[in-house]
Amino acid sequence: MKLSQTFAKTTKTAPADEMSESAKLLIRAGYIYKExxxxxxxxxxxMRTLDNIMQVIREEMDAIGGQExxxxxLQPRDAWEASGRWSDDVMDVWFKTKLNAGGELGLGCTxxxxxxxxxxxxxxxxxxxxxxAYQFQxxxxxxxRAKSGIMRTREFMMKDLYSFSKNREEHEAFYEKCAESYKKIFNRLGIGNDTFRTFASGGAFSKYSDEFQTLCEVGEDIIYLDREKGIAVNEEVYNDEVLADLGLDKSKLEQCKAAEVGNIFTLGYRFTDALDLCYNDENGQRQKVFMGSYGIGPSRVMGVIAEKLSDDKGLVWPEEIAPYKYYVVAIGDKAAEIAEDLHNKAPEQIILDDRKNARNGEKFADADLLGIPYRIVISDKTLAEDKVEIKKRTESETKLLPLSDFIAKLVQK
Amino acid sequence: MKLSQTFAKTTKTAPADEMSESAKLLIRAGYIYKExxxxxxxxxxxMRTLDNIMQVIREEMDAIGGQExxxxxLQPRDAWEASGRWSDDVMDVWFKTKLNAGGELGLGCTxxxxxxxxxxxxxxxxxxxxxxAYQFQxxxxxxxRAKSGIMRTREFMMKDLYSFSKNREEHEAFYEKCAESYKKIFNRLGIGNDTFRTFASGGAFSKYSDEFQTLCEVGEDIIYLDREKGIAVNEEVYNDEVLADLGLDKSKLEQCKAAEVGNIFTLGYRFTDALDLCYNDENGQRQKVFMGSYGIGPSRVMGVIAEKLSDDKGLVWPEEIAPYKYYVVAIGDKAAEIAEDLHNKAPEQIILDDRKNARNGEKFADADLLGIPYRIVISDKTLAEDKVEIKKRTESETKLLPLSDFIAKLVQK
Known part of the structure; x- marks a missing residue:
C-alpha cells in the first residue's frame, strides 16, 4: 500500500466524546471511524487487521472440524418465542424492527x-x-452504554460456533478440544501469555462455563488468577466451595482486572428441547441433541490488543495480525526508486510512505502510530553499503540489514 | 470437502412457500436455507460460491484503485436528515429501530x-x-414483497463503490473505467455474453445512468437490445428522442426480459451539497466534491446465475465461482483409497462423495444437482488403465483421462 494513495490519513486528534484510549489511537491512526x-x-x-484476526480463528475452527x-x-420471532427469549424483559439487548409486510423482526445478538x-x-x-457449525457474523x-471503543459495541463481528452432539460424553470431548483450540488462537494473536481459561457461572447443564480472560487494566471483569496453574476464577463464582472444588489455594491467587475475549458454554438440551431437535439413535430410539456454544468477538479482541500492547507512541500489532509487516521510508531519490521496486514486489507486505509533503520525522512518528511490526529506512548512506536500516516496533535499537536479505524476506512470505 | 462430513445435505423438496425456481434448487442442493x-x-x-463471486469483484475493484x-x-439519523432521505415517505425501504439509550436508528440500505x-x-x-472507496456490506x-429467492431479498450482500472526484471531467473518466471493469467482472462470472450495458434514467447531474442487465426470463426489467452494438435501453427511457440521442435504430432492437446485476450513477453534488464536502483547489478556492456510485449485488448475481444457467438436473456454476471444481465418486475399495488421497492433496478443489449409504446413481444425481464443473469417476475398471473418467457438467459425454494428468491439474491450481 502506498500512503500517498490512501484516503484514511493519520490525525492528531480523536473525537471529543471518545472515552476509550485504544479507540482514540485507532481513530488517530486511521483504522476506524466513529459513527x-x-x-x-x-x-x-x-479492516485488514480485523480480517487477519478472523483468518487465524477460521483456520483453527476448520482444524477442529468446524463448518462455516x-x-x-434479521430474525423472525417464532423460534425465539419457542425458547422464551423473544421478550425484551428476557433479552434486554434486542433491537426490534417492523416489517412493512406486517409483523416484527429482531436483529440477532446471538x-x-x-x-x-x-x-x-x-x-x-x-x-x-x-x-x-460456525460463522463470522x-x-x-x-x-x-457504550464507552469502551471497539471492545463493547452495538454492532460487532462475532465468531460463534455451535456444537450438536449425540450425548454429554461426545459434547465434553469437543468442549475440551475447542478450549485447546482457543489457547492456540490467543497464542497466534499475540496475547496468549496474558490470556487465561477462567471458570465462570455455568447453567442448568454444567457447573461452570469457561471464559478466556486477558489481563487488561480497562477490562470489565475481576478474576482470581493462579499463575502457576495458568487458570483463573471469575469473581462471580469466587468462593471457598468453588476454590475447593477446583483445587485452588486462596493464598496463591492474584486479583486482576481482565477483559473477556472468548467463552464456551454447555447448553445441553436448553434449545433442542425448546425447538425439538432430535435424532434416532443406533437402536431407533428418539433422543435429544446435546448442544454447546463457543464465541470469540474478533472486533473486541482487536480492541483488547490495541488497549494492551500500545505504548505512548501508538499502536503495536503482533506480526500475525498486523495489516502490513513493513513500513518503508526512503531518504533520497535513488532510495525512493528502490523503495518503489520493493513495494511493487510485495504490495501486500509493505506500507510505502511515499508522501511528498511529509518530513522524515512525521513519517517515523506515523510508522510508530500505525503499529507496523518493522520500520525499514532506505537512504543513500545505507545504500552505499547495499544495506537498509531495520527497526522493530517494540525495540528502540536499529540494525543494518543487507538489501538482499530484506528482499529474500519479502519473497519468502 | 468430504460429503460424509458436511451437515448440509441435498433434499428432494424445497419449502412449499418458495416461489423462485433458482431458490428451490439452491435450497435442495444445500446452498441456502430460508429463514x-x-x-x-x-x-x-x-457461502463459498458467494465468497468466490465477491473475490472476483474485489480483484477488479482493487485493479482500478478501489480502497476497501x-x-x-446501524445508521444515526442526522446525515440522512441533511440529505432529506430519513423520512419513510422518501425512502420506503427503511428498517428503523429504537436505541435503548434514546433515539431512532435506521438499517443502511445504501x-x-x-x-x-x-x-x-x-x-x-x-x-x-x-x-x-468500496465495501462488501x-x-x-x-x-x-419478496418472491424472487436470493435475487431480491430483505437482507443481502452489496458491493458499493463511491467515487469522489475534483470535477465532472475526472468523474467521467473513472465512470467509463468502472464500466469497463464491470464488463470484465461479468465475463469472469460467466454471464458476460448475456449481460449488456443499458441506458436508464439519469438524475439532476446526468442524462442517463448505466445499468448492467443480464438476459433472464424471470428478470424484473424490460430492455431493448441492439445485439450488434452490444448496448441496450431500459424500457423506462425507451422513446424516439432517446433512441436518436444514442444513435439506435428501432428496427434493430429486440425486446428482452432482463435482471439488473449492476448499476452506476452520476451523483454529482447531490450529497456533497447536502453534507458540505468541499476541497481547496490549486488556487485556494473552495470547491464541492463531485460524486458517483457503482453497485453490484453479489448475492443477487448468484441468484441470477442460478436462474440462468441451471438445467433440469440442477445448478450449473461457471468454473471461477463454483464452490469446488471437481466432484469425485469412487467405485470399489482401491478406487476409494485413491480418491481419498486425491482429496487430501487438494481439499479446496474436490468434493469427495464418500457417503457409504448412497448408491452410485444418487451420487451422480447429486453431482449434477450441486452444479460442480467436473465429475470424476474412479473405478477398478478405469484404474486398470491408470485412468479416471471425467465429465463436464455442461456436456453428456464422458472421457478417460490419465490419472497423472488429473493429479497435475490439482497441483497446478
Missing part, C-alpha cells in the same frame, strides 16, 4: 435459536452427528 | 450519506482527490 457511541466503521487498515456458514441478522431450527432440516439420525446489541 | 420470505442463510457451499472499507448497518460525511475527515485539498431493505 456514534458504540458504532464504528472499519477503514482499510482496520453465514446466517442472517444465533442459538435459528441454528437449532435450521439443523432440524439436516439432523435426523445418529449418523448425522456430531455437527460443528455481524451481531447487534442494544447496549444502554 | 422467511426474502431472508436466507448461506450454508457452507453457498466496511461501514456499519451508504452515500455516511460515507460522504466520513470523507469530511479526510478530504480537504485537491491533493486528497480522487478517492474510490450487508444491506437491509424493507421490501413489501
Amino acid at each position: 456514534m457511541a458504540g458504532v464504528y466503521d472499519y477503514l482499510p487498515l482496520g 456458514l453465514k446466517m442472517t441478522a 444465533h442459538e435459536e435459528p441454528l437449532t431450527r435450521l439443523m432440524k432440516s439436516y439432523i435426523s439420525s445418529y449418523k448425522d452427528l456430531p455437527v460443528y 455481524t451481531k447487534f446489541r442494544n447496549e444502554l | 422467511m420470505a426474502g431472508v436466507y442463510d448461506y450454508l457452507p457451499l453457498g 472499507l466496511k461501514m456499519t448497518a 451508504h452515500e450519506e455516511p460515507l460522504t460525511r466520513l470523507m469530511k475527515s479526510y478530504i480537504s485539498s485537491y491533493k486528497d482527490l480522487p478517492v474510490y 450487508t444491506k437491509f431493505r424493507n421490501e413489501l
Whole structure:
C-alpha cells in the first residue's frame, strides 16, 4: 500500500466524546471511524487487521472440524418465542424492527435459536452427528452504554460456533478440544501469555462455563488468577466451595482486572428441547441433541490488543495480525526508486510512505502510530553499503540489514 | 470437502412457500436455507460460491484503485436528515429501530450519506482527490414483497463503490473505467455474453445512468437490445428522442426480459451539497466534491446465475465461482483409497462423495444437482488403465483421462 494513495490519513486528534484510549489511537491512526457511541466503521487498515484476526480463528475452527456458514441478522420471532427469549424483559439487548409486510423482526445478538431450527432440516439420525457449525457474523446489541471503543459495541463481528452432539460424553470431548483450540488462537494473536481459561457461572447443564480472560487494566471483569496453574476464577463464582472444588489455594491467587475475549458454554438440551431437535439413535430410539456454544468477538479482541500492547507512541500489532509487516521510508531519490521496486514486489507486505509533503520525522512518528511490526529506512548512506536500516516496533535499537536479505524476506512470505 | 462430513445435505423438496425456481434448487442442493420470505442463510457451499463471486469483484475493484472499507448497518439519523432521505415517505425501504439509550436508528440500505460525511475527515485539498472507496456490506431493505429467492431479498450482500472526484471531467473518466471493469467482472462470472450495458434514467447531474442487465426470463426489467452494438435501453427511457440521442435504430432492437446485476450513477453534488464536502483547489478556492456510485449485488448475481444457467438436473456454476471444481465418486475399495488421497492433496478443489449409504446413481444425481464443473469417476475398471473418467457438467459425454494428468491439474491450481 502506498500512503500517498490512501484516503484514511493519520490525525492528531480523536473525537471529543471518545472515552476509550485504544479507540482514540485507532481513530488517530486511521483504522476506524466513529459513527456514534458504540458504532464504528472499519477503514482499510482496520479492516485488514480485523480480517487477519478472523483468518487465524477460521483456520483453527476448520482444524477442529468446524463448518462455516453465514446466517442472517434479521430474525423472525417464532423460534425465539419457542425458547422464551423473544421478550425484551428476557433479552434486554434486542433491537426490534417492523416489517412493512406486517409483523416484527429482531436483529440477532446471538444465533442459538435459528441454528437449532435450521439443523432440524439436516439432523435426523445418529449418523448425522456430531455437527460443528460456525460463522463470522455481524451481531447487534442494544447496549444502554457504550464507552469502551471497539471492545463493547452495538454492532460487532462475532465468531460463534455451535456444537450438536449425540450425548454429554461426545459434547465434553469437543468442549475440551475447542478450549485447546482457543489457547492456540490467543497464542497466534499475540496475547496468549496474558490470556487465561477462567471458570465462570455455568447453567442448568454444567457447573461452570469457561471464559478466556486477558489481563487488561480497562477490562470489565475481576478474576482470581493462579499463575502457576495458568487458570483463573471469575469473581462471580469466587468462593471457598468453588476454590475447593477446583483445587485452588486462596493464598496463591492474584486479583486482576481482565477483559473477556472468548467463552464456551454447555447448553445441553436448553434449545433442542425448546425447538425439538432430535435424532434416532443406533437402536431407533428418539433422543435429544446435546448442544454447546463457543464465541470469540474478533472486533473486541482487536480492541483488547490495541488497549494492551500500545505504548505512548501508538499502536503495536503482533506480526500475525498486523495489516502490513513493513513500513518503508526512503531518504533520497535513488532510495525512493528502490523503495518503489520493493513495494511493487510485495504490495501486500509493505506500507510505502511515499508522501511528498511529509518530513522524515512525521513519517517515523506515523510508522510508530500505525503499529507496523518493522520500520525499514532506505537512504543513500545505507545504500552505499547495499544495506537498509531495520527497526522493530517494540525495540528502540536499529540494525543494518543487507538489501538482499530484506528482499529474500519479502519473497519468502 | 468430504460429503460424509458436511451437515448440509441435498433434499428432494424445497419449502412449499418458495416461489423462485433458482431458490428451490439452491435450497435442495444445500446452498441456502430460508429463514422467511426474502431472508436466507448461506450454508457452507453457498457461502463459498458467494465468497468466490465477491473475490472476483474485489480483484477488479482493487485493479482500478478501489480502497476497501466496511461501514456499519446501524445508521444515526442526522446525515440522512441533511440529505432529506430519513423520512419513510422518501425512502420506503427503511428498517428503523429504537436505541435503548434514546433515539431512532435506521438499517443502511445504501451508504452515500455516511460515507460522504466520513470523507469530511479526510478530504480537504485537491491533493486528497480522487478517492474510490468500496465495501462488501450487508444491506437491509424493507421490501413489501419478496418472491424472487436470493435475487431480491430483505437482507443481502452489496458491493458499493463511491467515487469522489475534483470535477465532472475526472468523474467521467473513472465512470467509463468502472464500466469497463464491470464488463470484465461479468465475463469472469460467466454471464458476460448475456449481460449488456443499458441506458436508464439519469438524475439532476446526468442524462442517463448505466445499468448492467443480464438476459433472464424471470428478470424484473424490460430492455431493448441492439445485439450488434452490444448496448441496450431500459424500457423506462425507451422513446424516439432517446433512441436518436444514442444513435439506435428501432428496427434493430429486440425486446428482452432482463435482471439488473449492476448499476452506476452520476451523483454529482447531490450529497456533497447536502453534507458540505468541499476541497481547496490549486488556487485556494473552495470547491464541492463531485460524486458517483457503482453497485453490484453479489448475492443477487448468484441468484441470477442460478436462474440462468441451471438445467433440469440442477445448478450449473461457471468454473471461477463454483464452490469446488471437481466432484469425485469412487467405485470399489482401491478406487476409494485413491480418491481419498486425491482429496487430501487438494481439499479446496474436490468434493469427495464418500457417503457409504448412497448408491452410485444418487451420487451422480447429486453431482449434477450441486452444479460442480467436473465429475470424476474412479473405478477398478478405469484404474486398470491408470485412468479416471471425467465429465463436464455442461456436456453428456464422458472421457478417460490419465490419472497423472488429473493429479497435475490439482497441483497446478
